[in-house]
Amino acid sequence: MSLNELWFLLIAVLFVGFFFLEGFDFGVGMETQILAKNDTERRILINSIGPFWDANEVWLITGAGAMFAAFPHWYATLFSGFYIPFVFALLALIARGVAFEFRGKRDSKAWQKTWDVCIFFGSFLPPFLLAVVFASFIKGLPIDKDMQMYAGFFDIVNAYTVVAGITVVLLCLVHGLMFTTIRTLGDLQERARKLAQKLLIPLAALLVAFVVMTYTMTDIFDKHGTLLWIVVILGVAAYLLAGYFMTKKKDGYAFGMTGAVMALSVASIFIGLFPRVMISSLDQAFNLTITNAASGQYSLKVMTIVALTLLPFVLGYQIWSYFIFHKRVHEKEHLEY
């Protein structure tokens, strides 16, 4: 494997990790308006992701940083090309991040409501917008010979990308609901499981629509047919298992399976892209690839050594922190937020 391939893989892993991890805390953020019946339940939900959400978000920051370091042209084309979507995603992430910290700091209903709205939109908009961006990656974007992207509104927002956006949002919600079933007790846990089960059919319809549209509207099944079909089959299997485990109340396994569906969905985008990183709709020759968008070999080598040295530690203490907070959150204990 060349270093360029390795870094493409690492970036893919970072984004898969981001959607797997932050996916459930986005979902829990949405649940505060959909599932919670009162303020105590809302606080239990927020506290259940309290120790984790910040580190989960760092997966996104690291993913973007890795893009900048390993494929500067990818980073430059992507962020300048999707200027306005990123403005909205950032506003949402800013509002969400401070809302967790701020909401509990004053005893005022209006105050809490304001921040609760921020938590909801901040949990809903970023996965939607990021899914829109990722889907338009494989559909192709107007990128010229200088690697500059001049996208109009409908290049970014169209039936395909919007379906992708809604699918990922719903996937986050179901994944979040399963997280709630393993982190809470009693009525809240019960309702989370029931709602997740109810959402399985519409989510399946969306996922099928997404796969069909991907098959007809993009070239990625032509390029990576076999591998992508394997991913699709694995996805279907994970999906069915998720439903099965939910009915058997094996919440931990079900959570793993909703996470697997999320991971496979995100992975399929990266598999479809490879070895391209951005697809030009103007001319195949203008595609950004893991070769022409990359940093020099020296940089990649340095980054590889750093990443391979640090990753075991990073993964180690993050897993350890999940272990520390493995007990369920309930109303009898101190709720930080």
Add this chain to the structure above:
Amino acid sequence: MDTVLLSRIQFASTTIFHYFFVPVSIGLALIIAIMETMYVRKGNEEYKRMAQFWGKLFLINFAVGVVTGILQEFQFGMNWSDYSRFVGDVFGAPLAIEALLAFFLESTFIGIWIFGWDKVSKRIHLLSIWLVALGTMLSAFWILLANSFMQHPVGFTLNNGRAEMNDIFALITNGQLLVEFPHTVLAAYATGAFLVTGISAYKLLKKQDVAFFRKSFEIAAIVGVISSFGVAVAGHAQAQYLVETQPMKMAASEALWGESGDPAPWTVFANIDVKNQTNSNEVQVPYLLSFLSYSKFSGDVKGMLELQKEYEVAYGPGDYIPPVKTTFWSFRIMVAAGTLMMLFGVYAIYLMWRKKMDRPNTWFMRFMFWGLLLPPIANTAGWIMTEIGRQPWTVFGLMTTEDSVSPNITSGQVLFSVITFNAIYAILGAVLVGLFVKVIKKGPYAMDNEHGESHDPYNKEG
């Protein structure tokens, strides 16, 4: 307005706003870690309460610092894509390492610190806050490494119109980094320290929880005096490095048009006429500029007009003189604020040493309260001098600001982002100050039942 100007406004407002919170996080993390260490070693609950009380302010501040930091990372790609293409090889690497080495550490262990009071052992809990403090410092190191490259590019070759890294150790041992890192981090420690002494002074004036705030004051004053003197020493080294590597910035920060003469005097005040490239009404201290530049009382310093000619020879025709007034005055504001910090710090230590802290002068405590504004003023002025003084370059001698901007964004888009982000900064700033005031007013003993025996969530809706 054009996209370059708007993008510069975007960058300036984001960076300045973000940098109100970063030094507070770095400084408070250290002070809280010290307090919690004393708790673990001495077993005195009062120190635990200190860590928790100042921890509340730390967390409010940390949240704003983190969210504005995401924007900080993304805007390089959004507004400055041609810059990102040009230096991604060198600049992206430290950013990625910062995320991998520092952000994960901070974010994971801050979670353990907040939620782990009764879930992990005392020692693990203490370790968490030290790891957070370490994380904030490592974060500063890697981002300053990236910034140092912009001030003094090393460890690269130009290849296909891009700066490609060829020596990571040259980047790590960049002379600019070796002076900039201690200067910036010590300033951050001073910022945290003066925030704690300032708030403590306010409470002592009000005669509220006197024992608690006197102890807090004393711990922070020691950190404050050591770090503010350290800042000055590191700053002196940095000025000398500046004369060598970015003489134009030095000349502009002195508003020195022509040759300084030998020995060079330091200009305290001047009426700067940029158009005619002269100054009037100068007030000068003899020998001082020579000392600042070379650590001796002789030696002349080159002026902007001569440097302009040299730069034209080296880099082609163009205007290489940065905004002189901004550079000049930001430097003076920084130095003045820093000097006051040292004086305040020394007097506070004197009071502690003479055991006069139980009845300190009212006027002094008032000064100490307003003194919490000094470090943010100095930090902001310092960064304005550093970044404005480098203009017209983004990467000194290699790439201009003009050439760095994204060619595919419209002024309308950037204007939209400038307006929305600045609106959100205004809201966040106001909320943060409001919450600070609220926490401070409540005082350290309002938190008693929060981690105590009573666990009835209906007690306080929050």
